[in-house]
Amino acid sequence: MKLLVINGPNLGLLGQREPDVYGSETLADIEQSLQETASELGVELDTFQSNEEGALVTAIGDASGVYDGIIINPAAYTHTSVALRDAIKATGLPCVEVHLSNTHAREEFRHTSLTAPVCTGQIMGFGGKGYVLALKGIVEKLRSDAS
Numbered sequence: 001m002k003l004l005v006i007n008g009p010n011l012g013l014l015g016q017r018e019p020d021v022y023g024s025e026t027l028a029d030i031e032q033s034l035q036e037t038a039s040e041l042g043v044e045l046d047t048f049q050s051n052e053e054g055a056l057v058t059a060i061g062d063a064s065g066v067y068d069g070i071i072i073n074p075a076a077y078t079h080t081s082v083a084l085r086d087a088i089k090a091t092g093l094p095c096v097e098v099h100l101s102n103t104h105a106r107e108e109f110r111h112t113s114l115t116a117p118v119c120t121g122q123i124m125g126f127g128g129k130g131y132v133l134a135l136k137g138i139v140e141k142l143r144s145d146a147s
Helices: 027-041 053-063 075-079 082-091 129-146
Strands: 002-007 044-049 069-073 095-099 121-124
Touching (some): 002 053, 002 129, 027 129, 053 069, 053 082, 069 129
Parallel strands (some): 069 095
């Protein structure tokens, strides 16, 4: 089983950007924790981060036929990107949306996700641990669907 983790804009700034909202973990810390969990689960995991919407759309599109599923934190594009939504839907791959903070407890413009309706699930509000929960969840779903 091979999975892709995609991170959107400004997530490369984790650890220094608004630690009261996003925590003190860096993206590298989260990716290390994910790689350790993936190893324990016996799955292969690749990661990708970009601040550019087009690069994210391309990464999602290129995942089809290569990966079994996607974990994505679209960050600010969650609330604005029809292109990301369409790319996720077009792949037909199971996808779990992750957010470090609980977007429903923040500004009203963050309450709507354009991408969540085409995702298998959504996890938010658990900081970096949300990625591990997403990984475990998507692996369990894929294994369940395969049996």
